[in-house]
Amino acid sequence: MILSASGWRKVFALSGQEQDKTTMIGEDNIAISIFSAAVFADYIKEQCKKASPLVIVGMDARPTGPAISEAAIKTFIAKGVDVRYLGITAAPEIMAYSKQADGFMYISASHNPVGHNGIKFGLNSGGVLNGTENAKLVRDFNALCEKDDARQYAFNMISSVPEEKIASVYRGATGEKEKALSAYSSFLNETISGTKDSSIQKSLFERLKKAISEKHIGVVCDMNGSARADSVDSEFFKAVGINFYAIHNKAGEIAHEIIPEAENLVHVAAEMERLQKEGKKDALLGYMPDCDGDRGNIVYWDEDQKKAVILKAQEVFSLSVLAELAFQKWSGISNAAVAVNCPTSMRIDEIAASLGAKVFRGEVGEANIVNLASEKRAAGYAVRILGEGSNGGTITHPAAVRDPINTLFAIIKLMTIRELYSLWCKSTDIEEKQNYTLTDILSSVPVYTTTGVSEPRAVLRIETKDHAILKSRFQKIFETQYNDKKAFLEKDGIFSWECCITNGTKEVCGEKDFSKSGKGGLKIKFYDRNSKPLAFIWMRGSGTEPVFRILCDVRGNNPELEHRLLEWETEMLLKADKSQ
Numbered sequence: 001m002i003l004s005a006s007g008w009r010k011v012f013a014l015s016g017q018e019q020d021k022t023t024m025i026g027e028d029n030i031a032i033s034i035f036s037a038a039v040f041a042d043y044i045k046e047q048c049k050k051a052s053p054l055v056i057v058g059m060d061a062r063p064t065g066p067a068i069s070e071a072a073i074k075t076f077i078a079k080g081v082d083v084r085y086l087g088i089t090a091a092p093e094i095m096a097y098s099k100q101a102d103g104f105m106y107i108s109a110s111h112n113p114v115g116h117n118g119i120k121f122g123l124n125s126g127g128v129l130n131g132t133e134n135a136k137l138v139r140d141f142n143a144l145c146e147k148d149d150a151r152q153y154a155f156n157m158i159s160s161v162p163e164e165k166i167a168s169v170y171r172g173a174t175g176e177k178e179k180a181l182s183a184y185s186s187f188l189n190e191t192i193s194g195t196k197d198s199s200i201q202k203s204l205f206e207r208l209k210k211a212i213s214e215k216h217i218g219v220v221c222d223m224n225g226s227a228r229a230d231s232v233d234s235e236f237f238k239a240v241g242i243n244f245y246a247i248h249n250k251a252g253e254i255a256h257e258i259i260p261e262a263e264n265l266v267h268v269a270a271e272m273e274r275l276q277k278e279g280k281k282d283a284l285l286g287y288m289p290d291c292d293g294d295r296g297n298i299v300y301w302d303e304d305q306k307k308a309v310i311l312k313a314q315e316v317f318s319l320s321v322l323a324e325l326a327f328q329k330w331s332g333i334s335n336a337a338v339a340v341n342c343p344t345s346m347r348i349d350e351i352a353a354s355l356g357a358k359v360f361r362g363e364v365g366e367a368n369i370v371n372l373a374s375e376k377r378a379a380g381y382a383v384r385i386l387g388e389g390s391n392g393g394t395i396t397h398p399a400a401v402r403d404p405i406n407t408l409f410a411i412i413k414l415m416t417i418r419e420l421y422s423l424w425c426k427s428t429d430i431e432e433k434q435n436y437t438l439t440d441i442l443s444s445v446p447v448y449t450t451t452g453v454s455e456p457r458a459v460l461r462i463e464t465k466d467h468a469i470l471k472s473r474f475q476k477i478f479e480t481q482y483n484d485k486k487a488f489l490e491k492d493g494i495f496s497w498e499c500c501i502t503n504g505t506k507e508v509c510g511e512k513d514f515s516k517s518g519k520g521g522l523k524i525k526f527y528d529r530n531s532k533p534l535a536f537i538w539m540r541g542s543g544t545e546p547v548f549r550i551l552c553d554v555r556g557n558n559p560e561l562e563h564r565l566l567e568w569e570t571e572m573l574l575k576a577d578k579s580q
Contacts, residue, residue, distance in 0.1 A: 090293030127400025218282030296404025313392030344389030
């Protein structure tokens, strides 16, 4: 079981097969579920200084969710925790509702295959525990698992829980779900408008509704049986006059692979094209969430090509950042900044610079970026937009989790509030079109060529367990080969390089020792003859999957250079992995 702050994950299906849709998890996995809830119960009691803190439990739409939920509910009751159950709920929904409780336990494996499952823990901040706090749970969890009689110890823990108390939790689930949906809708109003002031919220949404009606904007969603099928999406969009078209919209009926990358967005693209052919000309935007519904990449109707186009993850994030930074500037908010992860494309730096904002980078991991943004807010920056460009995940403050509805409304604001488009055009010396479309906006975004995180070439199997040692070996190979290849690299426009490392919320550029990145991110930035960033290669072992991820980002439309640099990085890493 991977025990990352981003989520504890493993294959829970009894067969051990990651594509198995069974509901059965077996005794060992029930024991693991009991121990997970037990350590969180002890932790939250200590944090809240309460004998009976209130914990919200929910799950995504995977078939193994109910068995894990049942074990957790029984454990919380046994531990004297006041537990409320939502059943199937989207991650942003349970995290919004948990602000009214002491914490939450969310059962999900995010974008992993259907046989996987896992657990996310959080207090009432609206996000998951950070790495330091997660480590405390991991320590106590491992101690329980290492007991000689671990399985029996786990089952003894819940053996005397009264059936009536369990039944009471399940009876209350419908009412709790309704409260969660209401809390989530209210919270979305706040995140989209950027204010708690209900009168300002009302004014903004009335303006959006009028413009949406004039521009005839509709949204298409491939729910893929995810938790969002039981969330607010349909009603929320319809409330502002957006026609909502959904496919695979029954929670639990997972129709295809879960990860919302290009290979799986073809279904929503096909549905958009079908609707357009039927005369539904408002089918302009589409999305597909992952199973927990905190991530959803975008498809749009290209007015020039007359077809549905799948946006790459980095493009989705760039568009969101452009929209929200323009929205901040239009709203009169100064000292704006963006918090992103290390492998986010450098196009973000260009967008931010054009709109007078700073960019801060941290290590991969949602918790790292949320904490980085919090640190920068404490330092006086207005960090409204943050996230991980490498996977398209957009977080809009005060939310502390990704949310496709916030992403879509960032784009919708850009499409419907002319002042945002005008600000962008003026800041970049782009000709402002009278009747502009999303296609026009996208054509104005800085062009970069970036490796997709789900591409097979972006994932390596590395044998070296100590990544500090691996990176030390890599450094020797890189420095030798860079000098050997210098003449060839200069033909590609590369004249110098710099090492940047990220650990948690800290980025250090100009680092001389690659090994100091440890398990964190390592980036080599390449500069042109004018000392302007031209490209980078990046690497980091995944915290939620047993793989080593790599990525390359190149300024401009230059797939040849992106391929060469990524291949070079791959060759050097594999050589370093084999070195002794």
